[in-house]
Amino acid sequence: MSARYGMVIDLDRCTGCGSCMVACAAENNVPALPQATARTGLTPVLVRKVSNGLEGNLRREAFIPIMCMHCEHETPCVHVCPQQAVEVDAATGIVMQMPQRCLGCRYCMTACPYHARYFNWWDPSWPAGMEKTLNPGVASRMRGVVEKCNLCHARFHAAKEKAAAAGRREIDAADYIPACVEACPTGAIRFGNLADQNDPVAQEAHSANAFRLLARIGTEPKVYYKSNEAWVRKMAEPGDQSSSPVRSTEISNHQSEVQHV
């Protein structure tokens, strides 16, 4: 039976600590290159700070972890890729990026409405000796290809191998938990099979205050967000001019991207 892996991120629980970003980068052997900037670095998960636009005691802030949304319907990056380097995996629903096929044209980056794709500008390198700390389950990628969140596919493979060794066809849900989910100290990021109606995450995805970013463009993202704050929910559709003066906080070097969120 095919699964549809996805997430529900409870924004009321996110404190913006950044554990998910660091754990993701460490898991996926993302290099910390000194020449990388906010525009050129790889950040498969990026936590952005937003505010309600008010000042003084009325000001409120929230943190939104942004990663590949694993769009289910008319996935923009899949449509534009001339190399068929991106595909939606039929068995898992994960939008897979195959660096071997990628020629680095970056059409997918332009097409992604969530700015969740990053171009690998440099060969990976680490300070002398630090290569010993690389995760053996994930290869280091060369420059010139596009990177993004693949829901820690190496962990999925490891779970499959474990299931196969035990003579099972289906993986145990406890064996496949992406690094960001494992790292979140408040349990704000939850991961599960959205196709399984009994999965708590699938149920939460359809709860009253759950929403998806840019839902109106119809790409059916598999990353859901949740908040009891109305101003946070309004962030999901920035094109709606009637919404309250909600805006993203100005983050240095990120203005052009943040304004779209």
Added chain:
Amino acid sequence: MKFSRRDLLVWGAGAAAGLVVTPVPWKLLDDASKWSQNWPWIPQPARGPVEVKQSACTLCPNGCGLKVRMASGSPVGVAGVASHPVTRGALCPLAFGAHQLNWHPDRLRTVRHHGTAASWDDARIAFARACSEGGVVVLDGYPGRAASAVLETFAEKRGEYRVVRGAETRALMPYEKWSGAPAESLGYDLENTATILSFGAPLLDGWGVPGRLTRLWAERAAGQAEPQLRIIQVESSLSRTAGRAYQWISIRSGSNGALASGVARVLLEERLVSAHGPIPDLSLSDAESQTGLDANAIRELARMIVAKPPVIIIANENNPAVAALNIVLGAVGSRGGIVRRSKTAKAYPSADAAIASARAVILDSSVPWNFVPQTDAEVFRFAAWNGGPTRADWLLPAPGFLEELTDVPTAPTSGIETYALAASLTEAAHQTHSCAEFLASADPSLPSAEKIIHTRCAELFRTKKGILRSREEVSVAKIASVQKLEEQLWNGAVWVGEPASGESIRCALKQWPAADARSPLDWSTSWAAPVLPPLASKLYQESGLRESQGRNA
């Protein structure tokens, strides 16, 4: 048969067309793309079996439980231990990249004397000379470890032992003065409290054991209109904690004591509390003018904090006026308040005072980098990472993350006693020595840290008190031998003591303390890493989540 030019062209065209329908060009393309991603100069992860070991983090005094993935003898990933009694699987963001710290460009690799390379023998000779010429003051940042006992023993013979306290322990110092119980023996019973009034303490941003309160808040407060746990944050600006609190009270910077005095006056005058105490000298109108908060808002705050007991007040520094509010509320020595978790913890002299008469001062690597001792003596500083400019005469490279065998006593803010061991999971990347080893080389009569750990384990076994917590809970009384106990501790189990007795601490307050007494020190009292893991530096910079912290790679 004659092979014409025409035949050659036909054969060539046919071969080209045929080749396209064979797998050869596609296989070559695939191989070429894979080969081009594996240039010989691109570092590749080590191959080999992966095993998972449990340990405890020693980057700060909180000793969070770690699950470390090891490959080819090196740590390749860090995660939290869900069964840990205090952190319950949560870690601070630095821990997830901490396994890279040992290879940080700012790692101290050699002995440095006034900025130039020196040898361990040079340092030993200089230290021996200093010892022969006068007294030595030993400064420790994490008291209570086996290594601390070595430091203390040396200092008893040669000089003085002092402790550099972190912000959380400093906030408990007024109770030490009023009750006689050492600040190191006190903790917060957060698990049983219902309202926390924080005066600027970064509760959801690394305060205390980082995962402890964030887990509690997530379970009992996050996103709830009527939370089981109310966090009321008093702070001049919208911090991470203020933004997530049940209520954010914005006051002028530096007026925490004035607000505490104003709230105490309302509590006592309106008889909102049963306890009696001295009424603050500060009038409500003075509190209003100093804090910038309306008198009605101060009254409202006082009513709000008593509406959902038990309540606890947490200060971000040593502020007696804020601490006194806990006494007015009856939160000292009560369930959900400030508790005395240990009756055996010792009171240590603080390193705050100037060091006048010593010939040498030696700083353990546990002392925060930003602490500068006030002394003219020769300074020997142990550190794993170079945190920037320092006044130390000697910089001595200490073991880094997971490189040192050590024990982990109770975290400073914990309400219960714990004890864990952190094995040395990886070989030291450079020639390093801990401060305890260095002192042992100067005085061979000192006991080794390992021997002290054995003694402590034997003592735990002898008392039969408490439980061992790993995946399962086992009473110490049911463990067959001290070797079994120690083996389980080395494998990541945590000893948990019996719940603290609130009645063992009593505070008497004769006079209301002065508001906002300033600390005489100019160093930041909050713990800060000397360097950040390179990944954290990169991601904080690229996300704009935090202003620069520590030093970047």
